[in-house]
Amino acid sequence: MTVQPDPFVPQLYRVGRVRRELTDTTTLELAPVTGPRPTFSPGQFNMLYAFGVGEVAISISGAPDATCFVHTVRDVGAVSGAIAKLKAGATLGLRGPFGTRWPVESAQGADLVLVAGGLGLAPLRPAIYHVLANRRRYGRVVILFGSRNPKDLLYRRELQQWRERLDVDIEVTVDHADADWHGNVGVVPALIRRVTFDPHDTVALICGPEVMMRFTVNALRDAGVSPARIYLSMERNMKCAIGLCGHCQFGAAFICKDGPVMRFDKIAEIFAMREV
Amino acid sequence: MEGLEQILAQHPFFAGFSAEYSQIVAGCARNHRYDAGEYLFREGRPANEFFLIRHGQVALEIVAPGRSPIVFSTLGEGDIVGASWLVPPYRWMYDARAVVLTRAIGIDAACLRGKCEADHHLGYEMMKRFLPILVQRLHATRLQILDVFGR
Numbered sequence: 001m002t003v004q005p006d007p008f009v010p011q012l013y014r015v016g017r018v019r020r021e022l023t024d025t026t027t028l029e030l031a032p033v034t035g036p037r038p039t040f041s042p043g044q045f046n047m048l049y050a051f052g053v054g055e056v057a058i059s060i061s062g063a064p065d066a067t068c069f070v071h072t073v074r075d076v077g078a079v080s081g082a083i084a085k086l087k088a089g090a091t092l093g094l095r096g097p098f099g100t101r102w103p104v105e106s107a108q109g110a111d112l113v114l115v116a117g118g119l120g121l122a123p124l125r126p127a128i129y130h131v132l133a134n135r136r137r138y139g140r141v142v143i144l145f146g147s148r149n150p151k152d153l154l155y156r157r158e159l160q161q162w163r164e165r166l167d168v169d170i171e172v173t174v175d176h177a178d179a180d181w182h183g184n185v186g187v188v189p190a191l192i193r194r195v196t197f198d199p200h201d202t203v204a205l206i207c208g209p210e211v212m213m214r215f216t217v218n219a220l221r222d223a224g225v226s227p228a229r230i231y232l233s234m235e236r237n238m239k240c241a242i243g244l245c246g247h248c249q250f251g252a253a254f255i256c257k258d259g260p261v262m263r264f265d266k267i268a269e270i271f272a273m274r275e276v
Numbered sequence: 277m278e279g280l281e282q283i284l285a286q287h288p289f290f291a292g293f294s295a296e297y298s299q300i301v302a303g304c305a306r307n308h309r310y311d312a313g314e315y316l317f318r319e320g321r322p323a324n325e326f327f328l329i330r331h332g333q334v335a336l337e338i339v340a341p342g343r344s345p346i347v348f349s350t351l352g353e354g355d356i357v358g359a360s361w362l363v364p365p366y367r368w369m370y371d372a373r374a375v376v377l378t379r380a381i382g383i384d385a386a387c388l389r390g391k392c393e394a395d396h397h398l399g400y401e402m403m404k405r406f407l408p409i410l411v412q413r414l415h416a417t418r419l420q421i422l423d424v425f426g427r
Contacts, residue, residue: 187416
């Protein structure tokens with residue numbers, strides 16, 4: 001992990017290509033105005049700073065070997081809205097990368113089940129890129145993706161490309177659809193019992209709304225996957241990003257420093273606790 | 277060519293079922309083939325059969341006036357279609373449409389209910405298989421109505 005010498009000082013980045021993914025969701029390519037792009041690992045995040053508006057934590061959603069940072073941003077508030085509306089050539093501040101990583105190295109040799117819900121596909125995408133680029137190092141690779149409805153499917157073109165590969169099992173489902181949709185309808189955890197993997201030698205990576213992750217963890221455990229082999233990307237309101245301010249405290253941990261990627265068995269006791 | 281008894285024994289729903297009970301259930305079973313767009317059953321009609329999907333995909337849908345049908349679930353290979361045959365008044369509460377060419381085994385409801393009534397051990401074995409499916413679907417429906425991907 002490479003972090004600037006002073007983690008509180010944002011570096012200036014310029015927006016390159018902008019892709020409108022959904023009506024409220026945009027993918028931005030960000031290149032440093034000076035110097036090389038810091039290295040990162042799948043699962044990590046950056047703090048993006050819209051000048052005069054504020055700063056927000058956004059997971060990195062591009063390939064680890066890309067020349068720029070790629071972030072997919074949904075307009076859900078003042079800061080994310082300002083960033084999602086940036087045009088090519090605009091500048092913004094960036095601190096990072098921060099946080100823990102998906103266990104793509106230690107999972108080598110095992111089956112991999114990657115479960116994403118909604119915008120949760122964005123933080124998982126760097127792990128997917130890594131796994132597909134090193135496909136021979138893994139057993140079965142299963143990607144399960146759930147969305148609200150067909151028009152909210154993120155990275156639709158890439159989903160199609162992954163589906164065309166013969167070495168990846170990919171299932172997409174939506175919660176709601178009309179009869180024009182010919183794919184699966186139902187919640188994403190329900191897909192787990194429909195796909196094939198060795199539960200005793202599987203590592204599962206999950207990212208999505210917390211309720212969806214709870215149901216997914218239960219389905220994986222029902223299938224026989226050990227809690228110590230289930231990893232989640234947690235989300236809380238992050239401010240300093242280096243474990244000082246306490247805004248993202250989760251039990252005894254800080255999501256920014258001890259997460260966002262956390263092993264389920266280490267947080268199982270507090271995962272569903274509403275006071276945490 | 278596989279007999280119905282063999283096909284039933286290989287279906288996940290009947291995993292661990294005794295040969296004796298497989299034979300009894302097979303006596304109520306028949307093969308079905310549905311082309312894409314064909315309906316397995318329609319809302320309001322008598323629920324006199326349930327289905328074990330062998331291949332294909334089935335959409336469960338509800339029609340609201342003035343709108344295209346709303347699909348609330350899809351089921352595939354290894355899944356069971358239909359629970360209304362278990363509970364009076366034995367009437368379907370939604371439509372079930374084959375999305376693609378679908379092959380299924382249909383189990384005659386009155387036949388099986390009669391056999392379960394005559395042999396409560398068989399009835400209990402059937403309930404042990406049906407109840408977890410119904411609970412899974414109840415949990416899934418709860419998650420679905422939470423609309424967790426909503427803004």
